[in-house]
Structure formats: structure tokens, C-alpha cells
Amino acid sequence: MIKFHKLLLPLEKFHIPDFTRIPSNKADLVQKLNNEILSNKYRLLPTKCLCGGQDFDIIATVDKYSVLLPTVMCRTCGTIQTNPRFSELFYKELFQSDTLNKIYYLDEDLEHFVLQQFTINSGQHILKAVEKYKIINDSTKVAEIGSGAGWNLIPFINKGAQVLGFEHNKDMVQLAKKYNVPVVAGDENNLVGEYDVIILNYALERMYKPILSLLKIADHLKSNGIIYIxxxxxxxxxxNLFSLPQIFYFTPYSLKYFGSEANLIPVKIEFLNNYTFYGIFKKGFYHNQELLNQNLAFTKKRLKKYNLLETLRLSKKIKSLNNVPGKIFFNQTNEKF
Ligand SMILES: [Zn+2]
Structure with a gap:
């Protein structure tokens, strides 16, 4: 049975919505979404962890934009995740919707955003990372899942590679078409044939069943192909850095472990900056249970460090979930928080 035990992060910014921190046009959308969540419009289901764990501690009940969102840590492997979880359909609709883009990404219109992405050449660092392991030329086949309008694929196109992006958001697909970038509607389920390189740029953490998705993706990887995640x-x-579109919060330890569950071997794991890391994986068998313990110890250590630092800064503490709107997520559990 899935259980939610204690409250690990009792600081107000993780539990009290604060609309003063976000622009008013976003605040209206967040309020609307929160009202829908509070009125039980969406069914949230307690869900087992990717490691099989069923025991969780509560971390947060709002996200960085004050959207009501239950975020917990698995007691077995330390993976932070949304739980209880919205339905797969909810996420599918969310990723197709305007609401998501307007709350989380856009301060201007979509086309302007896309053109900006084209200009900053955001795929250049992906190409650089990938090129260390793979020669990119006109015989290379590259796919990206969750490609947006395909901006990451442009450096690969410039090298002559055959590329294809898959994207849920229809407006993004339309814009890709307008600017001649090959992007189609869909995801890993729509992959056909085999690829030399498959890119998942901040996409795995949004997948509903990431291990299953990785298994499907690996099926479309050539025997000497690589996956960039x-x-x-x-x-x-x-x-508070939690956000509704992101379901899982991986670390290098957990990425390696869950990659291995999909028969992928890490070739390289590297931080791009303080807030981002990537891994290059190839097909193969590898198992290291110790990674889960390391992930748990790592996460707990960081929780303790920052929690203590925050307490010193006199942040207001939440003594129990009784007085926060996010209590609705844990109403059915017997334990008191
Ligand atoms: Zn777990």
C-alpha cells in the first residue's frame, strides 16, 4: 500500500501559494488551475515509485509558481516526484495546452519565443556533447522527443544529418513547419526505424512512465547509437524549483540507475551548469543497486543542509498541513503531518 509519511520540508514557500511573486497575467491562470484542483476536477492517484518503493515523505504542496502540486521523496531511493499523480491524460492535455506555455515559459508570444530559440542556437551544446561519441554527417539519423519547434536540431541539420522532431504541442509543430524544420506531432510511440542519435532535452523528467519510454526509445536506436538525455x-x-510539467527530479545517480533499468549504459554524465546535467547512454546491460542508496543519501544530505540554512534565515515553519490548501492531496491518508 502506498503511504505518505512525514513532512520533510516545513517551510512556507513550499506550502503557501504566494501570488505576489508572479506577474498578474500568470497569476490569473494559476488561480484558475488551483481552483480546478481544489474542486477535485482532476483525479490524482497515489503511485509507486520507479524503484518500486511505496513509502514517501512530503516535500512540497505548491510549485514555484504557486500551483498546487504534491511533491514527495521516495523513502527507498530518494527520488523526488509528483505524488499522488495527475492522470496521464491530464499531462497529455497540459502539454498540448496554452496554459502550460503561458504559466511556465512564455513572457511573449509563441512565435517570438521560437524565433529566439532559433537565434540562440540552443542545440549547439548538444551537438558538441554528442560529437565526442558520434560523427555527425549526411548519413546520420537524429530524432528528438519533445523537440518544441525543433531548435535543437538545427546544428545537426547544418552538419547534413537527417533529423526528425516529435512534439505534442500543435502550435509548436505548426511553427516548425513554417520555418522548415522537420517536426511531427507525437512522441516516442511514433518513432519508426532506427536512429544513430536520439535526444531527450529535459523530456525524460516529464514522461509519465520514463523507464517504459526509454525502453521504447532504445528499440529505435541503432546498435552503436547513443541517447542524449x-x-x-x-x-x-x-x-522552490518544483514545477507542474516536471514529474521526476533526477540526479546523476538516479539517471544512471533508471537508465540501466531500460538496458542503457552511461557513457558520460556531466553538469552543464548548477541547474542542468546531461548523460550520454548506449545500449547494454549494467546493474548497480548501490546507486539507489547513494541517491537517497545524497538527497537527504541536501535536504538537511538547505533546511537548516533556511531555518537560520527565520523562514516561517509549517507545523502541519492542516492550514495549507495542499492538504487536500493527503486527505485520504491516516497519518498526521
Ligand atoms: Zn524510489
Whole structure:
């Protein structure tokens, strides 16, 4: 049985919505979404961890933009995740919706944003990381899952590679078409044939069943192909960095472990900056149970460090969940928080 035990992060910024921190046009959308969540419009289900763990401690009940969101840590492997979880359909609709872009990404219109991404050449660092392991030329096939309008693929196109992006958001697909970048509607389920390189740029952490998705993706990887996975590193517990679109918060330890569950071997793991890391994986068998213990110890250590630092800064503590709106997520459990 899935259980939510104690409250690990009792600081107000993780539990009290604060609309003064966000622009009013976003605040209206957040309020609307929160009202829907409070009125039980969406069914949230307690879900087992990717490691099989069923025991969780509560970390947060709001995200960085004050959206009501239950975020917990698995007691077995330390993986932070949304739980109880919205349905797969909820996420599918969310990723197709305007609401998501307007709350989390855009301060201007979508086309302007896309053009900006084209200009800053955001795929250049992916190409650089990938080129250490793979020659990119006109015989290379590259796919990206969750590609947006395909901006990451442009440096690969410039090298002559055959590329294809897959994206849920229809407006993004339309914009890709307008600017001649090959992007189609869909995800890993729509992959056909085999690729030399498959890119998941902050996409794995948003997948509903990441190990299953990785297994599907690996099925479309050539025997000597590589997968590039970048992930957000958000384990700074003096600030609320949780966000609704992200379901899992990986670390280098957990990325390696869950990669191995999908028969992928890490070739390289590297931090790009304080908030981002990536891994290059190839097909193969590898197992190291110790990674889960390391992940748990690592996460706990960081929680303790930042929690103590915050307490010193006189942040207001939440004594129990009774007085916060996010209590609705844990109403059905018997334990008191
Ligand atoms: Zn776990």
C-alpha cells in the first residue's frame, strides 16, 4: 500500500501559494488551475515509485509558481516526484495546452519565443556533447522527443544529418513547419526505424512512465547509437524549483540507475551548469543497486543542509498541513503531518 509519511520540508514557500511573486497575467491562470484542483476536477492517484518503493515523505504542496502540486521523496531511493499523480491524460492535455506555455515559459508570444530559440542556437551544446561519441554527417539519423519547434536540431541539420522532431504541442509543430524544420506531432510511440542519435532535452523528467519510454526509445536506436538525455537539477531546497510539467527530479545517480533499468549504459554524465546535467547512454546491460542508496543519501544530505540554512534565515515553519490548501492531496491518508 502506498503511504505518505512525514513532512520533510516545513517551510512556507513550499506550502503557501504566494501570488505576489508572479506577474498578474500568470497569476490569473494559476488561480484558475488551483481552483480546478481544489474542486477535485482532476483525479490524482497515489503511485509507486520507479524503484518500486511505496513509502514517501512530503516535500512540497505548491510549485514555484504557486500551483498546487504534491511533491514527495521516495523513502527507498530518494527520488523526488509528483505524488499522488495527475492522470496521464491530464499531462497529455497540459502539454498540448496554452496554459502550460503561458504559466511556465512564455513572457511573449509563441512565435517570438521560437524565433529566439532559433537565434540562440540552443542545440549547439548538444551537438558538441554528442560529437565526442558520434560523427555527425549526411548519413546520420537524429530524432528528438519533445523537440518544441525543433531548435535543437538545427546544428545537426547544418552538419547534413537527417533529423526528425516529435512534439505534442500543435502550435509548436505548426511553427516548425513554417520555418522548415522537420517536426511531427507525437512522441516516442511514433518513432519508426532506427536512429544513430536520439535526444531527450529535459523530456525524460516529464514522461509519465520514463523507464517504459526509454525502453521504447532504445528499440529505435541503432546498435552503436547513443541517447542524449538532459535533466534539470533542482535539489536546492532553499528555493522552490518544483514545477507542474516536471514529474521526476533526477540526479546523476538516479539517471544512471533508471537508465540501466531500460538496458542503457552511461557513457558520460556531466553538469552543464548548477541547474542542468546531461548523460550520454548506449545500449547494454549494467546493474548497480548501490546507486539507489547513494541517491537517497545524497538527497537527504541536501535536504538537511538547505533546511537548516533556511531555518537560520527565520523562514516561517509549517507545523502541519492542516492550514495549507495542499492538504487536500493527503486527505485520504491516516497519518498526521
Ligand atoms: Zn524510489
Amino acid at each position: 538532459s535533466a534539470s537539477f533542482n535539489l536546492y531546497f532553499n528555493q
